[in-house]
Each structure stands twice: as C-alpha cells, then as structure tokens.
Amino acid sequence: MTTKKALVLLADGSEEMEFVIPVDIFRRAEIRVTTAGVGLKNGTYAECSRGVKILPDVEVEHVGVSWNEEDYDAIVIPGGAGGAKILSENAQVTRLVSSFYEKQKVVAFICAGTLVAKAANIPDGHKVTSHPSVKQELEESKYHEQNDIMDSYRYSEDRVVVDQNIITSRGPGTAFLFALTIVEKLVGKEVVEKISPPMLLPQSL
Numbered sequence: 001m002t003t004k005k006a007l008v009l010l011a012d013g014s015e016e017m018e019f020v021i022p023v024d025i026f027r028r029a030e031i032r033v034t035t036a037g038v039g040l041k042n043g044t045y046a047e048c049s050r051g052v053k054i055l056p057d058v059e060v061e062h063v064g065v066s067w068n069e070e071d072y073d074a075i076v077i078p079g080g081a082g083g084a085k086i087l088s089e090n091a092q093v094t095r096l097v098s099s100f101y102e103k104q105k106v107v108a109f110i111c112a113g114t115l116v117a118k119a120a121n122i123p124d125g126h127k128v129t130s131h132p133s134v135k136q137e138l139e140e141s142k143y144h145e146q147n148d149i150m151d152s153y154r155y156s157e158d159r160v161v162v163d164q165n166i167i168t169s170r171g172p173g174t175a176f177l178f179a180l181t182i183v184e185k186l187v188g189k190e191v192v193e194k195i196s197p198p199m200l201l202p203q204s205l
Contacts, residue, residue: 004186005032006074006106007067009093010056012041013082016048017172018110022076025179028195029187034067036060038090049080060092073186075100079111079131079171088119097122101165106185108167110178114138117166118153127154127163131171159205177205 006026010019019035026033037056040046045055058066075096077087087093097120101107109117114130115137130138141152159174160167160181167185169178176199184192 002030002032002187002191004074005034005072006076006182006186007069007072007096008033008035008076008078009038009060009087010035010046010048010054010078011038011083011086011090012046012048013080013084013086014046014048014078015080015083015111015172016050016052016054018078018080018113018175018178019048019054021175022078022108022110022179022182025176025183025195028199029183029191031183031186034058034072036067038093039086046083049082060090060096063092063096069096069099072100072105074106074108074182076182077107077109077113077116079109079113081112081133084112084115084134087113087116094120104165106165106167106182108169108178108182110169110175111171114168117168122166124152125154126166127156127161128166128168129156129158129161129170130168174205176201180205 023033035056036058038060045053047053063069111131112134138153139155160169160177180192
C-alpha cells in the first residue's frame with residue numbers, strides 16, 4: 001500500500017458525486033483517505049446537495065487532536081454551491097488550503113469548490129477551471145497594491161487543469177477524470193492504468 005494520504009473535505013450542500021467518486025478512486029489506488037466534516041449543522045453527518053447524508057471520519061476543527069495535517073499529501077475540495085460557500089467562509093479550511101499550497105502539496109478543487117482557492121488566497125495568475133456558474137467570480141481582477149497591478153486567474157474550459165500543485169475540474173461529469181488525475185499526481189500513471197479497467201470507464205472521459 002502506498003504511504004500517500006489524502007484529506008477530502010465535506011460540508012452540508014457538497015455535491016455527492018464530487019465527494020464520493022474521488023474517495024472511492026483514491027481507495028482503489030490504495031491512497032489512504034480521511035474525510036473531514038466542516039460546520040455540520042446536524043452535528044455528525046453532512047446533508048449533501050441532493051439530500052444524500054454522509055458521515056465523515058473526523059471534523060476539520062479537530063486538527064491536531066484526532067488527526068494531523070502534516071500527515072497528508074493532498075487536500076481535496078468538492079463543489080456544490082452550498083458546500084463551497086461553507087468551505088470558503090471557514091477560516092480553518094482556508095488556512096489548511098493555504099498551508100498545503102505553500103508546502104507544495106496537492107490542492108485540488110472541483111466545480112464551485114474552486115472558489116475556495118480564491119478564498120484561501122491561492123495566488124492569482126494560476127490556470128484554473130470550475131463549473132461555468134462561478135467562472136465570472138474566478139475571472140474577476142484583484143488589485144495588488146504592492147505591485148500596482150491588476151491580476152486574476154487564467155480561466156480554462158478544459159475538463160481538468162493541472163498548474164503546478166493545483167488541480168481543478170468542472171463538475172460531476174468530470175469527477176472520474178479529476179480523481180484519476182490526482183491519483184497520477186500522487187502515485188503515478190501506472191496505478192491509474194491498473195485501477196481504471198475494472199471500473200469500465202468510457203474511453204473518453
């Protein structure tokens with residue numbers, strides 16, 4: 001089993017497929033996964049965007065108690081408008097994302113989850129994608145007083161975009177490709193080629 005570990009966040013309103021598919025594929029790749037709930041109004045489970053209830057392994061607020069952020073090689077943020085809003089507004093989440101980015105660990109966002117990159121002050125200039133509904137928010141320029149310039153993310157319509165240690169994707173229909181791209185980044189293409197055939201994926205994702 002690989003020693004790589006991924007932390008996948010979950011909030012009320014998160015998109016089920018964008019959460020479950022990466023978790024499933026990571027475990028097929030023998031990447032150790034911890035799912036962390038954020039601000040769950042029901043206390044123990046998240047009620048996702050289509051009403052599916054999911055019980056996370058830990059609560060993000062318990063970092064340093066029940067889990068240690070230093071143990072992880074990647075952090076993954078699902079979309080879903082409601083979930084993305086909760087994650088974007090959570091100071092612990094934005095601190096974690098910023099820390100993973102600065103330490104050159106994988107930071108991955110899908111759908112509206114890419115807004116969390118912006119909330120965590122992931123530097124402008126990176127190439128990203130997202131669900132079309134939040135494209136405008138990601139393209140908005142920000143003024144950098146120190147350099148006296150306007151800057152923004154470079155937006156792409158590609159299904160998955162890799163820019164240094166940042167991986168972004170578009171929506172539920174791209175969740176398999178998103179997850180497999182993260183797997184390749186963490187443990188290599190050989191593992192992707194091993195786990196893909198039994199899933200009977202379409203030839204073109």
